[in-house]
Amino acid sequence: MKFSENWLRQHVPTTASRDELVATLTAIGLEVEEVTALGGALDNVVVARIVGAQKHPEADRLQVCTVDAGNGETLQIVCGAPNARVGLKAPLAKVGAVLPGGMAITPAKLRGVESFGMLCSARELGTDADASGLLELPGDAVVGQPMAALLGLPDASIEIKLTPNRADCFGVRGIAYDVAAASGSEVAPMDIEPVDPASDASLPVELHAGADAPRYCGRVIEGVDAAAPTPWRIAERLRRSGVRPVSLLVDVTQYVMLELGQPMHAFDRDTLSGPVGVRRARDGEMLKLLDGREAKLDDGFLLVTDADRPVALAGVMGGFDTRVTDASRNVFLEAAHFAPAAIIGRSRKLGLHTDAAHRFERGVDPALPRLALEYATRLILDAAGGTPGEVVEATLPEHLPRPSPILLRRERLKRVLGLAVADGEVERILRALGLAVEADPAGWQVTAPSRRFDLAIEEDLIEEVARIHGYDTVPTTLPGGASRLVAPSEARVEGGVVRRHLAARGCLEALNYAFVDAALLQAWGATDGSVALANPLSAELGVMRTMLLPGLVAALGRNTARQQSRVRLFEIGNVFTAQTGEAPLHTLRVAAAVCGTADPEQWGSASRPVGFHDLKGDLESLAAVSGARLEFRPSRPAWAHPGRSADVFRIDGETETRLGWIGQLHPRLAGELEIDVDVVAFELDLDPLLARPLPKAAARSRFPSVRRDLAFVVPQDVAWDALAGTVRAAAGPVLRDLVLFDVYQGKGVESGCKSLAMGLILQEETRTLTDHDVDAVVAAVTTRLQQAHAATIRG
Incomplete structure (x- = not known):
């Protein structure tokens, strides 16, 4: 999850420095992977307007611009940007400014023409990597206004690594609750007033997927200027969150998702006939996705449909045929709640990775869809106008998650953490995280908000108290009690x-x-x-x-x-x-x-x-x-x-x-x-x-062993293991060991055969073997090898 530092501070006022904020995030389990400083104070960098532009007399690619720097100040600037033109508002670094890259601005002569400052690109201001031209500022930017104020600088792009259970932190506002709890502050109120409908335009909504899709909200907005530019504040926050602005309607849905955590989608209303529904896909059903690829589906996928026609892959990606474009005038906005089990793994099955699927797989607040829809509606109306219809909501209440109270016992908390946390501090932490807390004789009855899917048992609450109170406050003590030592089994090798x-x-x-x-x-x-x-x-x-x-x-x-x-x-x-x-x-x-x-x-x-x-x-x-x-x-x-x-x-x-x-x-x-x-x-x-047989003590034989070496000629395809098995069976218990010490092929051995020389070690437990005993064993072995393997004694 990547976001703007200033965006987070808007939701949770704190006086902590950037380093302190980053340390706090990591300490409470939201590990910071990267911090990218953006801009800086930008002293002597202001909004300017080009009021005149002439071709440089000595260079085809340069222009001599007359720039209004505000307060009646007009400057001559030599500029090589391809988009420099009369009427453009762009950042101006005046003489004496030092840009984030360390460049100091001084008066200069470029091909014999004096220049008193520099018109800047986004990369030169340190806000983006784009250096293709001047950073084009909105038309309502006040000439002479400091760029730091306009751009909300200094700022930083912060990227955190989230564990799968913290789906609530896939929105800036979710992160704000954790920061507020850790810093002793409160999350700033975010009052999203419902937008009153101004027309009867609507599309009916139907749910046919049961628990997989228990809530779906939609709203029609007519007369939208989809080609209107994305408001500067929204576009900048998207860039600083690692998202490239595309178009107003798409950017608004992305912005709401990043701020609240609720994925959304915008359809071109004129491509829909209704009703809009959610159902399981049918085996072999095809859908052309936004990226142009054709997806072949099965009944494991959820679909958003228009009169039973697939128009979007629910929780993953919209469809190509119903997408919004700059020519769209009527829009259907959707925000829904899909169960994680219905979305998990579906995008990977198609080789996709989308922000929406990433969030729905881990769980999205089921109470967010209507709120997100109202918020997105207000942003669109403010930027592109339009006439909103009423919000149409379909809900299956029996399938919506319902948080249950969890008992957090005071003694259990103390025992697990190894320290006593004051009751007031426990209550402050839980309430700051947005949890409902009621006193109980044993401790507290705590009800998690609908956005906290990860809070289900008492140990989850203990973890919340521990991480916000500070893991560094937990004492380091050795466990007490007796340890039971188990001897390793002799019947098995470890x-x-x-x-x-x-x-x-x-x-x-x-x-x-x-x-x-x-x-x-x-x-x-x-x-x-x-x-x-x-x-x-x-x-x-x-x-x-x-x-x-x-x-x-x-x-x-x-x-x-x-x-x-x-x-x-x-x-x-x-x-x-x-x-x-x-x-x-x-x-x-x-x-x-x-x-x-x-x-x-x-x-x-x-x-x-x-x-x-x-x-x-x-x-x-x-x-x-x-x-x-x-x-x-x-x-x-x-x-x-x-x-x-x-x-x-x-x-x-x-x-x-x-x-x-x-x-x-x-x-x-x-x-x-x-x-x-x-x-x-x-x-x-x-x-x-x-597996190892248990060892048994046995006395070694007091009588000497006898060794007889024999060489047999056998067919080439006879394996040593087969010969050895036959020798052991023929010799019986008197054979203590069998050694193969030579394999020979060549002169003296006929073609297709080989000579195997083996040593038989014979020994008895109760007496010394005689020559007669040994000869009998050798004769038995020779006979058996001749019968079983056509072996002959080598001459």
């Missing part, structure tokens, strides 16, 4: 251990949004079970993620695009899967994605690219933290490189649990993501990986 372990392996933790672009999930082939958001922050964040890797690999891609050749990232977070009739299922996962070289740059060994087995080693190291035994089985998901991908299983005795996937990204997918390096990644369900 998530922090996982983070530290992966960091120790050289990975950096990434934090990505839980929302992703639906197109990104489509590229990964991971749209099954995706949950679309009803009110996404943007089109790129419209779906809840079903995997961690799309966001993590996108982060890796952004790093490689910025000259980071070696990237190692991991993330721990939830993924979400839709469930019929229930809330989405949350699953905690861990994922990692790496690219570049296997080791950091160093001199001790040759550099090589990171591969599948490097990340597999990291994963097995992580599994060892919980004692999990993993198996890797070939797989071919859509995003994986064929032949370099595996599903990961945890094996617990006879039980196996699929944890996730590990492998290399498919080159096609990497190309779509504009990543030109090989990416190796894994993603696993974290909870089953972290």
Whole structure:
């Protein structure tokens, strides 16, 4: 929300300096993001009128102007502005003036012609960025009047950052209540007298959207001069609030919205036949909006209609065909109350962002429409004339919000804040904020005004007292009472251990949004079970993620695009899967994605690219933290490189649990993501990986172990995991460990085969193994491998 400092001071008289005012706003929760000083005192800068203009004898683009500076003073000014002309009133900086940019005005000669001052643009006065010509002043400006008085300078443009619950501060008057409460002053009265109708002109209004649109007010004004200039005061305040003046009718609706917080719209009455209504849109219905785009609607949108014809997107934007122009003579003004739930997310769905939608999404005072309509009518009549009709109002009282009294207990207030606030101060604060306060034996019965949607429970009132009384007055005390210490479970590894372990392996933790672009999930082939958001922050964040890797690999891609050749990232977070009739299922996962070289740059060994087995080693190291035994089985998901991908299983005795996937990204997918390096990644369900069996003490065997090394030739497509499973089953409990120590292909091994050399470590608990025992185990293993995998002993 951006506004003029002087505009705010009009609503809340205060002697606070600008710095004090800014500090007060931030202290009460209306964080000031930017303050732009405008103008200044502008000493020796006055309103002047050009009474004569001749071409400069030595320069085609310069004019020699004779300027009336007031009080009978006439000055010669050399000016190069394209809009300088006889009769124009413009700012004149006289000799001795110092402009906001530091320029000091002195007598000068321009191409041999003397000049005694300077006619100024808005940028030279520091009020706007426009330097295209002289600042054209209104015709009723008094010649000789100080410009500071005319422009209301010095002033400042203040921009505050509002939290979503403070919708009441989207108008200058709403901000004034907070400032008045904090500064001990009162909000100045704003008496808006109803405008008496002077004609019978009207349009009937109908409501067909129930609670979505419980109030709609409209008024016809005939004979308006829509081409009349916007009053100077209104135009300047709009500029200082970051709004560019457009035309009188549009500017008045913008002005009322910025001052009161009520969005409005003006229709060309001659384009309407009536009745005007509000209803839900129908699927596939089309509406051409003010900006010229065609909007395809569904039944989630609200429409303003004319005899059932769509003419505006309610709470968002008006329609193109019924817009007002400078040629409009008869106007239909509207001001309505739309429920936040009916507007929220609708503008973003169409790729729009409008001031009206921004306010209606957060809640607008339902009591404002008629007041805003009367105010806008008076401003239009004063500036453009016209004959007003009566205000037509349609209301569904049963659907309008009704504030209920809230009990604020004295003891509860003291307990939460940790200090006692005097009763008189509590009452002053609440009343200054516009709340109705009645004494109660326990404290106060407080009723919030209709503009304060955020005040619903006792804690809301406590927050109001705290922020106005001052957070700095709340004492800093440590909480008392006994704390219950809970020992971590031995049956589970803590998530922090996982983070530290992966960091120790050289990975950096990434934090990505839980929302992703639906197109990104489509590229990964991971749209099954995706949950679309009803009110996404943007089109790129419209779906809840079903995997961690799309966001993590996108982060890796952004790093490689910025000259980071070696990237190692991991993330721990939830993924979400839709469930019929229930809330989405949350699953905690861990994922990692790496690219570049296997080791950091160093001199001790040759550099090589990171591969599948490097990340597999990291994963097995992580599994060892919980004692999990993993198996890797070939797989071919859509995003994986064929032949370099595996599903990961945890094996617990006879039980196996699929944890996730590990492998290399498919080159096609990497190309779509504009990543030109090989990416190796894994993603696993974290909870089953972290489960840890309770440790059991057992004596180590007193008898020596025996190792037998065997080499088998097997077909190329036989996986080590399959062989290892067969060896363990054949050897039985006497096998304590199995080690693969060599893989060979080449001379001595026939084509299409490979040699795998393994070490069997055998040991008994109760006796020393004999040669006969060991030979029996070796024979059993050899036989089983021959039968299951066509393996032969390598000669």
